[in-house]
Amino acid sequence: MHCHSRINREAIVIPLRYTCYREGERFLLYDSGVGDVERILILGRQWNATWSSEKKTVLADGTFNIAPPLFAQVYVLLASKRGFTVPILYALLLDKREDTHCRMFHAVKATWPQFSPETISMDFERAAVNAARTVFPSAEICGCFFHLMRNMKKQLTLLSLSGRYKNDDDFALAASMIIAMPFVPLEQ
Structure with a gap:
């Protein structure tokens, strides 16, 4: 029996020391909470919020290859800063449904209220595109x-x-x- 077979997403309790990047800076930016069977975790440096209003062009992509066992997808948002494109957050998602992506994008907006990209470049996953259009209606959605x-x-x-x-x-x-x-x- 694998050790994670007795654990489920909604039961994970994340110790405080694993929620910080450094002392005083959160790394676990959002957790939909213990008990949520459709749990979403968003990870990234809290410091990125200080320039979230400058993120006019955002790249978005999901991957299934590196998702931890209790999640199906790692969804990544990237943005440019001083000529470099860097990941600004990682979301652990249980599936690739539109409502899951909507919840994730709403959580990003709640975490970074100034975050309002003008352009989002993403793959052609209909669920992610529709969710981005719903949550960021003024953003231009571009295919990658x-x-x-x-x-x-x-x-x-x-x-x-x-x-x-x-x-x-x-x-x-x-x-x-x-x-x-x-x-x-x-x-x-």
Whole structure:
């Protein structure tokens, strides 16, 4: 029996010493609470709140590969500061449903009231996009080119078209035109 098999998300009690980055600076920015079966934890430096109003462009992405056993996803928000793009917070989520993402984004807004990004660049996960639009209605939501490329390759594979893409120049050109669409000016 694995030691975490007797533990569930809603029963975890996080000792105070593990909620701080340094003395006087919180690292556990939000915890929906013991007893919440849909528990969300948001981690990041409290110091990031001091420049949260400057975060005009935010990158957002979720990953399942590094999620701890009791959570399904780690969702990351990144922002630029002095020319460097850095993670500003990590959210541990139990799933990728829209209501879960809404709860997370609302928790971010409650934690950082000045946080009001003008642009959010994210993957094409409909639940995350809809949640971002709901919680940050004035933000422009942009798809991430990396994810567009990855999804295109995935679809070519799923539809058994990878060979055709490699061997049929006309087909490869047409597929490449789809990927190039984000670079076409809206007027055209």
